[in-house]
Amino acid sequence: MSNLLEIEHLKKYFKSARGTVHAVDDVNLTIEAGKTVGLVGESGCGKSTLGRTIVHLQESTDGVIRFDGKDVTHLDKKQMLEFRKNAQIIFQDPYSSLDPRQTVQDIIQEPMRLLTKDSKAEIEKKSDELMDIVGIEKRLRLSYPHELDGGRRQRVGIARALALNPKFVVCDEPVSSLDVSIQAQILNLLMDLQDQLGLTYLFITHDMSVVRHISDYICVMYLGQMIEKTDKKSLFDQPLHPYTKALLSAIPTVDIDAQPERIQLKGEINSPIDPKPGCRFAKRCPYAQHCCHEPVPLTEVQPGHFVACHRVKEINQL
């Protein structure tokens, strides 16, 4: 399979009064066509910024983004519209990501009105099909977002993202604001759509069980950097980075007989403003030593398993 998306040394910095926020700092990532890459990490680790930078909702500070073999790092207006047909995003919050003054059908049709030359009748037909695909009753065509529940609103957001037949969709925490019973409906829908339409997903979430369910590969981010990257099975069977281990051990489980041995992390995530060189997790890491103040690249520790940790071999006795 070929790579649909390739990112090299991508950086996104924001200026703030207190310094430069290194939201995404030198990230490499490839996504194969038709696969799902899960991107996990805690709030403020840069996962949403990475997703938004890839689909050009924000311009990158440095680095290269290649989509379908073409360099799309810098696009003029015309190229941007062309790119948007192929790369779409589903947002976290179905309350604020839909225009409250547009009807369901207007919202779904808007991308087609703006970016295709289809006739009104064709667009209407397509939007009805989309409503079918994502499971919104047609009687709701003329409803406004506030009249819908969270699950249905998220379905509208999904239909809008699919309106232009994109190849690639960034799903930015699409189920975090939904209740479990509804969350399961939306996850099933996203997986069905991937099968039917051959979509490629970058799935951003903070929920490890959701990411395990939906992803083929998983990347773990910490303070703007990728710290572990591998296929789903290796990550859950044998997490190698101390942060990933702690993250997995912190998840509350419903298995009352096998409550996890918690790896307690000290303190909280540091500031992403002008970070010092060296491992950004060192301050909270139970294994941190002097060497951890040196910069640490993401290296292939086992075939296909990349980790950014100076002491990874020692800690895991590899």
Next chain:
Amino acid sequence: MNEKKESAFFSIRDLNVQYKSGAQTVYAVNGVSFDLAAGETLGLVGETGAGKTTIAKSILRILPPHAVKKMEGQVLYEGEDIFQMNDTELRKIRGHQISMIFQDPMTALNPVKRVNEQIAEGYIQHHHCTKAEAEKRAEEMLELVGISADRAGEYPHQFSGGMKQRVVIAMALACSPRLLIADEPTTALDVTIQAQVLDLIKRLRDELGTSMILITHDLGVVAGICDQVAVIYAGRIIEYGTKADVFRHPTHPYTIGLFGALPDLKKDVERLSPIEGLPPDPTEQIEGCAFYPRCERRCEKCKSYRYEPTRLSDTHTILCCNPAGEGEEK
């Protein structure tokens, strides 16, 4: 839904709460009863709108009066009915005997007041002590929740989310309450911070011997911390039992559905089994079982179901007229 235990130090009897919403009535809580023994932790689990927070807020009578249409039932604290108390009596209980941790630490704290003043506020009220004594208590409390006393004079915005929630916990525990109501105390936090805060709540509960009602939508959190579990759907406790009852032998179809809808951390599941449909509209009064339209085991009986509890064991009760029997496929 279980019979009155003699030793229960806290019980709720047939709580009904309705809100006004324009011309409509919202049936938020529809006959909830439970008992809590001293030192025990009860988990109230349910989805958005199930009525969890309404139950918690009615215990302390802090629901907005203009929105409440009806609030009936009994909330018995050591045999005294909180609903019958006058304001003076109520203030002696509120924040002193029973206190609450709110979900969102960002809005539960006053942004223009230093955290030590906020922690001390309730302590001064209830202990009639000097400001200096109360602020000393505030510093002790901050140390107890793992925040250095040096930071006592700072404002909420100077703390991170996890630390703000620790301040809220310190505030709730300053008067050593006998019952702590924690309303989604970790929902706004990241998992590693959630783990820290849950461990802290657990440790303090055990050290201080506090009873607790923990409200959450996260079955995993319940599994880690609770003794008893009440599953709420459409304003009713539809399954009640010990943690082992509910997690090993979930019996109400809704509870079974909730477990089925969770993605598993350890097993690969091809497809999740969501509960189809949506929770009922709380402005409608439903004939029969409220879960009927979404239930996989629905039958004719359910349409006229009157919510007679089915006792599965001494500790385990459900509200369902057609549960799967022993050995039957659930």
